[in-house]
Amino acid sequence: MAATDISALIDFYVREKDLTRERVIQALEASFLTAYNKMVPGADHIQNIRAVINPQKNSVKIKAEMVVVPDEELVDPYNEVKLSVAEQLYARKGKTVEVGQTITLNITPQDFGRIAVQTARQTMQQRIRKAEQEMLAEAFRDRVGEVITGTVRRYDKGDVIVEVDKFEGIVPSRHRIPKEDYSTGDKLRFYVVEVKDGARGHELILSRSHPNLVRRLFESEVIEIAEQTVEIVNIVREPGYRTKLVVRSSDPNVDPIGACVGMRGARVKNVVNELNHEKVDILEYSDDKAAMVLESLAPIEPVKVDVDKENRVVSVYVADDKTAAKAKGSRGKNVRLTARLISAPNDRWDVRVEAYDRMTQTKTYVSEGASELVTVLEVTPELADEMIANGFTTVQGIASYVQPEDLVDALGISEEQAFAIVDKAKKA
Secondary structure, X not given: OOOOOHHHHHHHHHHXXXXXXXXXXXXXXXXXHHHHHHHOOOHHHOOOEEEEEEOOOOEEEEEEEEEEEOHHHOOOOOOEEEHHHHHHHHHOOOOOOOOOOEEEEEOOOOOHHHHHHHHHHHHHHHHHHHHHHHHHHHHHHHHOOXXXXXXXXXXXXXXXXXXXXXXXXXXXXXHOOOOOOOOXXXXXXXXXXXXXXXXXXXXXXXEOOOHHHHHHHHHHHOHHHHOOOEXXXXXEEEOOOEEEEEEEEOOOOOOXXXXXXXXXXXXXXXXXXXXXXXXXXXXXOOOOHHHHHHHHHOOOOOOEEEEEOOOOEEXXXXXXXXXXXXXXXXXXXXXXXXHHHHOEOOEOOEEEEEEOOHHHHHHHHHHHHHHHHHHHHOOOHHHHHHHHHOOOOOHHHHHHHOOXXXXXXXXXXXXXXXXHHHHHHHHO
C-alpha cells in the first residue's frame, strides 16, 4: 500500500475492525489534525479547524474558518485574515468578500498527505479504539438487563474478556461464579450489567453471578413467567452454591412451582446446566415469615419455631446438632440465603437454626407451650401437657402439619374433640 493511499488505509480499517466507513473517516480526520498540529508551529491556536478527506480523489485537506479584517487591523493571524488576501483568493472564484465575513481557507501544507498518513498510522489505533467504544455504547446501552451469549477470548489482569457480537465485554472477578473455569472458546450466557464509562473509555460489564441472570433464564424457559401468569416474587443467590427462587401464580389452576420445574424437571434442568450445576430451590410465596423459612429449609423438620417480630429473628429448633448443621448448609450459606429471602431493603431479618436441648429447655418450653395451647385451643392444662409430650408443641405447628386423626391416635381423644382443636389452631 502506497504511503499516500488514503482510500486503501480506510478500506484496511473498515475490513480489519469491522467499522463503518464514516467512523473510520472521522477517526482518520482526527488523526490528520493531530499530524497537522505536530507539523505546523502554533497550529493549536487555530480555533475552527478541520480535516476533510476525499476518498475518491485520495486526498486530505486542512481547512480553517477565519474572520476577514482590514489589513491594518490584523491582530490574530491564526484566526483572522487580511482583507487584501481574502479578496485575492475570492477573485479567482469570481466572488467578493467583505470585512467581518467568516471564510473558509485551505491551509494544507505542501506534501501534507504523504507525511500525514505516516503520522496518522501511529495515532489511528487510539482513534479506532474510541470509535469502537462509541459503537459498543450505542449497541449495548439499551440492552442492559438482558442475557446475551458470548465467547470467552482471554484473561486480562484478572478479568475475563468475552467476545459479544464482534465487541469485547468484560467479566470482572466479582461477577464470576466461584470455581467456574473459563477457557478460550467457551460459549456462555451472561447478564448485561452496564455500559460503564471508565478510565479506558466505554466498557461492557457482563456477569455470571448476578441474581438477574437466573431470573432471565427462567423467563426464557418458563412460558408462564413470560406470560405473567407466574410471577417471580424474590430471588436470592449465592453464586456457585445455591439460588432460592420465590414464585406465585395469579391463576389458581396453575402450579407456580410445577411450571418452573417443567415436565420431568426439564425447565429447571436447563437453567441448572447453564449455571454450571448450581442448586436451585423453587419456593411458593407466603407472607408468613415462619412458613417461608420452613419451606426454604425443607426437608428439615423443626421441633419448634419462634418468631421474634420485635428483634426481627426467626429461630428454628431442630432435633440435634447434625440436623442443625444440615439446615445451615456449607459455612452457614443456606441459612443466610433464607434470611435474605424473608428480608426487605428496610426490613432485615435474621434466621437462626439451633439444636433443641431437651434437658435444659423442656421445662420452660412445656410451661410456655402449654399456656399457649390452653389459651388458644381451650384445652385443659393436663391435655396441653400431654399434647406437648407427644410433639404437638405449638398452635402454628398443629395448624400447618397435624391432622385430626393424628391427635386421636396419639392422645386417645374423640374425633369431635380432635377436629375442634385443629380447627381452632387454623383459625388462630
